Amino acid sequence: xxxxxxxxxxxxxxxxxxxxxxxxxxxxxxxxxxxxxxxxxxxxxxxxxxxxxxxxxxxxxxxxxxxxxxxxxxxxxxxxxxxxxxxxxxxxxxxxxxxxxxxxxxxxxxxxxxxxxxxxxxxxxxxxxxxxxxxxxxxxxxxxxxxxxxxxxxxxxxxxxxxxxxxxxxxxxxxxxxxxxxxxxxxxxxxxxx
Numbered sequence: 152x153x154x155x156x157x158x159x160x161x162x163x164x165x166x167x168x169x170x171x172x173x174x175x176x177x178x179x180x181x182x183x184x185x186x187x188x189x190x191x192x193x194x195x196x197x198x199x200x201x202x203x204x205x206x207x208x209x210x211x212x213x214x215x216x217x218x219x220x221x222x223x224x225x226x227x228x229x230x231x232x233x234x235x236x237x238x239x240x241x242x243x244x245x246x247x248x249x250x251x252x253x254x255x256x257x258x259x260x261x262x263x264x265x266x267x268x269x270x271x272x273x274x275x276x277x278x279x280x281x282x283x284x285x286x287x288x289x290x291x292x293x294x295x296x297x298x299x300x301x302x303x304x305x306x307x308x309x310x311x312x313x314x315x316x317x318x319x320x321x322x323x324x325x326x327x328x329x330x331x332x333x334x335x336x337x338x339x340x341x342x343x344x345x
Contacts, residue, residue, distance in 0.1 A: 243334035266333035
């Protein structure tokens with residue numbers, strides 16, 4: 152086992168809690184593992200409770216991000232990392248099925264083969280000096296991959312996906328007797344320019 156240095160112990164990460172309550176109690180009760188210092192702070196993405204130029208990286212996974220606020224708290228050259236649905240994959244393999252239910256947010260549908268677990272990951276770059284209105288240093292790195300979520304049981308998958316997306320999603324899972332759902336995901340990595 153590798154020994155953790157004092158410098159690593161002093162490093163800390165911050166997670167944003169949008170509101171107090173039972174859903175976050177587990178975070179508050181966890182004993183941090185050495186080297187994995189995460190401090191959860193109460194706040195909202197429009198007013199991060201952190202000083203300017205405080206963070207080396209901002210990571211947003213499946214959540215709304217306020218890009219100007221992320222930019223404010225990032226150090227010069229800090230990393231802005233997004234985990235988002237790949238184009239045409241807003242609802243994973245359900246995207247085509249739900250496109251008529253959510254036409255205002257599903258504006259394109261990825262080919263069905265992208266949701267196959269054998270679909271290869273791909274890497275690309277975007278040669279631009281902005282990402283969502285934020286000044287960045289080109290290139291912006293992009294990694295697309297397929298992820299299969301396993302809900303173990305068809306009824307569990309139907310219950311969860313039905314609550315998230317509605318009765319059409321629930322029917323999709325039950326008719327196919329699926330306990331899994333495939334997603335085409337994208338990781339975007341950029342470095343802010345200040």
